[in-house]
Amino acid sequence: MLRLEGVTKTYRVGAFGGRTLTAVDDVSFDLAPGEVVSLIGESGSGKTTLGKMVLGLLAPSSGSITLDGVPARPGKGYYRHVQGVFQDPFSCYNPVFKADRVLRMLKEQYFPEVAADEWDGRIEESLEAVRLDPGQVLGRYPHQLSGGQLQRLLIARALLLDLRYLVADEITSMLDASTRIDVLNLLADLKVRGLGVLFVTHDLSLGNYISERAVVLHRGRVVEAGPTELVFGNPLHPYTIRLLSAVPRLTARWDGDPGAFDVSAPGDPGDPGAPAASGDDGTQGPTTLVEAEPGHLVRRDETASLRSTR
Amino acid sequence: MTAVPTGRREVLYFALRNGKLLAGLAVLVPLLVLAAVAPLIAGDDPNAYVAAPASPPSAGNWFGTTMFGQDVFAQFAHGLRVTFLVGVLGGGLAGLVGMVIGFVAGYRGGLVDEVLNMLTNIVLVLPALAVLLIVNAYLGVRSVGVQALFIGLTSWPWAARAIRAQTFSLRSRDFVDLARLSGVRTWRIITREIAPNMSSYLFMTFILLFGGSILIAASLDFIGLGPSQGVSLGLMLNNAARWNALHLGLWWWFVPPGAGITAIVGALYVMNVGLDEVFNPKLREL
Amino acid sequence: MTLRVNDLRVHYRTLRGEVKALGGVTFDVGDGEILGLAGESGCGKTTLGKSLIRMDGRMRLAGGSAELDGRELPLGDDRRMNAFRFKEVSLVPQYSMSAMNPTRKIGKMVAELLASRGERLDTGELHRRLDLVELPRDVLTRYPIELSGGMKQRMVMVISTLLDPSLLIADEITSALDVSTQKAVARTLAEFRDRGFVRSMIFITHDISLTYQIADTIMIMYAGRLAEKAPASVIVSEPRHPYTRLLISSLPEVGVRYAERRLSGIPGRPPSLLDPPAGCRFRDRCPLAFDRCAEEPPAVEVAPGHHVACWKEA
Numbered sequence: 001m002l003r004l005e006g007v008t009k010t011y012r013v014g015a016f017g018g019r020t021l022t023a024v025d026d027v028s029f030d031l032a033p034g035e036v037v038s039l040i041g042e043s044g045s046g047k048t049t050l051g052k053m054v055l056g057l058l059a060p061s062s063g064s065i066t067l068d069g070v071p072a073r074p075g076k077g078y079y080r081h082v083q084g085v086f087q088d089p090f091s092c093y094n095p096v097f098k099a100d101r102v103l104r105m106l107k108e109q110y111f112p113e114v115a116a117d118e119w120d121g122r123i124e125e126s127l128e129a130v131r132l133d134p135g136q137v138l139g140r141y142p143h144q145l146s147g148g149q150l151q152r153l154l155i156a157r158a159l160l161l162d163l164r165y166l167v168a169d170e171i172t173s174m175l176d177a178s179t180r181i182d183v184l185n186l187l188a189d190l191k192v193r194g195l196g197v198l199f200v201t202h203d204l205s206l207g208n209y210i211s212e213r214a215v216v217l218h219r220g221r222v223v224e225a226g227p228t229e230l231v232f233g234n235p236l237h238p239y240t241i242r243l244l245s246a247v248p249r250l251t252a253r254w255d256g257d258p259g260a261f262d263v264s265a266p267g268d269p270g271d272p273g274a275p276a277a278s279g280d281d282g283t284q285g286p287t288t289l290v291e292a293e294p295g296h297l298v299r300r301d302e303t304a305s306l307r308s309t310r
Numbered sequence: 311m312t313a314v315p316t317g318r319r320e321v322l323y324f325a326l327r328n329g330k331l332l333a334g335l336a337v338l339v340p341l342l343v344l345a346a347v348a349p350l351i352a353g354d355d356p357n358a359y360v361a362a363p364a365s366p367p368s369a370g371n372w373f374g375t376t377m378f379g380q381d382v383f384a385q386f387a388h389g390l391r392v393t394f395l396v397g398v399l400g401g402g403l404a405g406l407v408g409m410v411i412g413f414v415a416g417y418r419g420g421l422v423d424e425v426l427n428m429l430t431n432i433v434l435v436l437p438a439l440a441v442l443l444i445v446n447a448y449l450g451v452r453s454v455g456v457q458a459l460f461i462g463l464t465s466w467p468w469a470a471r472a473i474r475a476q477t478f479s480l481r482s483r484d485f486v487d488l489a490r491l492s493g494v495r496t497w498r499i500i501t502r503e504i505a506p507n508m509s510s511y512l513f514m515t516f517i518l519l520f521g522g523s524i525l526i527a528a529s530l531d532f533i534g535l536g537p538s539q540g541v542s543l544g545l546m547l548n549n550a551a552r553w554n555a556l557h558l559g560l561w562w563w564f565v566p567p568g569a570g571i572t573a574i575v576g577a578l579y580v581m582n583v584g585l586d587e588v589f590n591p592k593l594r595e596l
Numbered sequence: 597m598t599l600r601v602n603d604l605r606v607h608y609r610t611l612r613g614e615v616k617a618l619g620g621v622t623f624d625v626g627d628g629e630i631l632g633l634a635g636e637s638g639c640g641k642t643t644l645g646k647s648l649i650r651m652d653g654r655m656r657l658a659g660g661s662a663e664l665d666g667r668e669l670p671l672g673d674d675r676r677m678n679a680f681r682f683k684e685v686s687l688v689p690q691y692s693m694s695a696m697n698p699t700r701k702i703g704k705m706v707a708e709l710l711a712s713r714g715e716r717l718d719t720g721e722l723h724r725r726l727d728l729v730e731l732p733r734d735v736l737t738r739y740p741i742e743l744s745g746g747m748k749q750r751m752v753m754v755i756s757t758l759l760d761p762s763l764l765i766a767d768e769i770t771s772a773l774d775v776s777t778q779k780a781v782a783r784t785l786a787e788f789r790d791r792g793f794v795r796s797m798i799f800i801t802h803d804i805s806l807t808y809q810i811a812d813t814i815m816i817m818y819a820g821r822l823a824e825k826a827p828a829s830v831i832v833s834e835p836r837h838p839y840t841r842l843l844i845s846s847l848p849e850v851g852v853r854y855a856e857r858r859l860s861g862i863p864g865r866p867p868s869l870l871d872p873p874a875g876c877r878f879r880d881r882c883p884l885a886f887d888r889c890a891e892e893p894p895a896v897e898v899a900p901g902h903h904v905a906c907w908k909e910a
Binding site: 042178179180181184185188209210229232242247248250251258261 | 777779843
């Protein structure tokens with residue numbers, strides 16, 4: 001079990017670090033083996049910061065991240081089980097080296113004792129798991145491969161380890177629609193094999209397609225969380241409702257709600273990252289996560305009485 | 311296209327097929343060889359008075375003689391040795407200091423960056439010549455090594471700033487995160503992931519520092535703070551200037567050292583452009 | 597008929613040869629029509645949009661023509677096109693965030709832009725349009741850097757439609773935006789059309805679900821050619837071209853329970869346009885391909901307003 005408890009990340013900004021900016025505010029949830037949890041949010045929601053903290057690339061300001069009860073510490077031991085794949089496949093490869101260097105790096109760091117033949121066998125196996133043809137990707141430079149191939153190669157790389165959890169941060173947003181679904185299906189296959197996936201995305205339709213549970217982030221805070229069919233089928237928080245109504249669908253045109261232009265100028269308190277004091281998430285004053293129905297959490301005013309569920 | 315070898319040999323494969331690199335080497339290697347064998351073909355003492363003063367190039371004195379009857383070719387060959395030595399030592403030291411400070415400041419950021427940045431700026435504004443005058447007055451050392459050491463310790467700041475900026479932008483690339491996720495340690499990330507991305511840039515830095523060292527050495531020689539013994543290309547130029555070689559029409563006195571410095575720095579620059587193509591796989595295909 | 601494009605061919609010069617980015621496309625856009633241009637990366641949609649307003653230095657008009665309101669557009673002649681740009685054909689670029697001069701106050705920039713076209717600024721009309729996109733009127737006294745990304749996007753939308761052009765080209769203008777902002781921007785575009793600020797529009801995007809929300813007609817492109825063009829609802833509910841069908845069936849939807857049901861992608865990659873294959877360009881990836889596909893399929897009107905370039909439908 002990968003567990004986040006009260007994870008918060010604040011940055012000091014402005015001259016002499018006079019102001020603080022809360023990118024992630026008191027986020028708690030957990031990720032079990034064999035399940036996909038979607039972390040859904042728009043830009044500035046803190047979803048990428050949260051993903052980086054799970055990967056140990058950023059340290060939380062407070063709160064804890066534990067793997068089977070042991071505090072997560074970036075290092076070889078942790079990365080044996082927890083790995084990440086990022087948004088821009090081209091940026092994940094060092095452009096002056098061949099793409100398969102990402103695999104060799106793992107051998108140097110983790111498996112120096114494994115014989116070359118056996119290692120080649122393992123590579124072939126993991127490439128097969130992501131449905132890549134070794135002849136097409138090995139020995140090539142990153143710019144000679146497609147975005148989809150590069151993304152799969154990164155997943156294959158993670159599979160060479162004793163992988164248990166994968167943080168997938170917007171991994172399909174640079175891919176075309178016709179290849180995007182294949183990468184999603186690949187994650188679903190890995191899930192069946194017991195992998196826990198944290199699927200970070202801004203695209204609700206992808207989150208709806210692949211995940212068992214969804215966590216909706218808004219300005220660093222969880223506003224709604226629960227089983228996917230409840231969050232998407234019976235959204236309770238005004239922000240989630242608005243988000244869902246704005247998603248373009250093929251089955252229906254938009255309703256009357258005009259959507260919202262962003263009105264905050266850069267650097268305003270309303271800038272992405274700062275927690276909303278009021279307004280946009282439909283709440284005022286102190287709020288708390290309330291269990292509206294079994295397993296379905298929603299952020300509500302502390303003072304307001306529970307509104308009835310639909 | 312024929313089969314291209316892989317790994318380290320691949321760089322060599324493209325290097326040997328790069329016109330710019332080969333042209334630069336074609337200029338540089340003969341000069342290096344000449345410097346290496348100078349004592350064998352030009353005698354041990356370049357300052358000996360060997361022939362009639364101010365005679366133009368001839369079979370006996372290939373580059374002619376100075377106003378005092380010293381052989382210009384012998385001075386040129388020996389001067390190349392000193393010039394290469396000052397360039398390599400001074401440029402190398404400056405490059406090393408600049409790289410260490412630039413990489414650490416750019417990669418670590420935060421407080422480390424601010425302290426190193428302050429140090430860089432202090433050295434940058436030091437009046438180098440004034441410091442040298444004082445150092446020289448107190449220590450009185452005038453060997454080529456000390457000259458190179460001094461040049462190296464004062465000329466690194468701009469290199470450090472340039473490398474810091476490059477490192478800073480590369481650090482945020484995802485492949486650095488991926489290397490961290492592979493358990494690679496910081497220093498290895500800097501040397502194995504970030505530095506190769508700027509290898510041609512680093513080489514360029516070294517070339518500029520190398521050329522800069524040669525030029526600083528020549529200026530120091532002129533104000534009498536150079537090595538008290540021997541000869542360098544800078545010393546030759548300045549001697550020629552001091553004795554009005556230009557007005558007297560002794561062109562063979564100042565053309566060889568001037569052309570020598572220009573050829574060395576120019577050849578290194580052309581090689582740098584060629585190396586960029588060798589190191590960057592995307593440029594190879596064009 | 598506002599825009600009539602006939603067998604337009606545009607090539608890109610590269611060091612490896614000419615990329616035939618647009619390989620002969622014919623279509624019309626009617627008065628008051630929003631044409632959604634959709635397809636995957638490299639299908640030629642951006643090239644098409646660009647070639648109707650400004651070819652960059654690497655682009656070359658290899659054939660075909662375009663007519664706007666009955667007048668021929670001099671596509672290959674950059675200087676003669678100047679008379680049409682902004683007045684007749686206008687563009688909202690993908691990165692409108694960087695399309696404004698950072699050293700000029702916005703109001704001054706707008707006045708200068710109009711002056712360069714020999715037009716006078718109608719301040720009242722400008723204010724009405726700012727109100728429409730919910731921008732405060734004092735943005736005109738601010739510098740571009742003082743505006744957020746979404747505000748700049750709206751400002752550019754207002755500026756590029758200020759002279760009521762016949763044709764507006766919007767190229768991927770929402771792809772960098774969040775969903776709720778995306779909705780507001782797309783709706784505003786449709787409203788510009790409704791109010792007659794622009795006569796017709798080409799809305800370029802890779803997102804078919806988005807284009808379906810505002811477009812009257814959708815044109816799907818593949819590898820530099822037209823694959824299918826039909827009224828928006830027909831494209832999403834009864835697509836006829838195999839590529840359109842596969843593409844639409846690969847899109848996951850919010851509000852659908854997938855459970856164990858899987859969607860599938862389209863195996864393979866589009867062909868290289870340096871040396872495009874003869875015949876149907878989707879042939880290699882098409883499950884229905886047969887002998888005839890070695891010949892190039894013409895775009896046939898299978899139903900009123902529904903054009904399909906596929907031998908199975910001809």
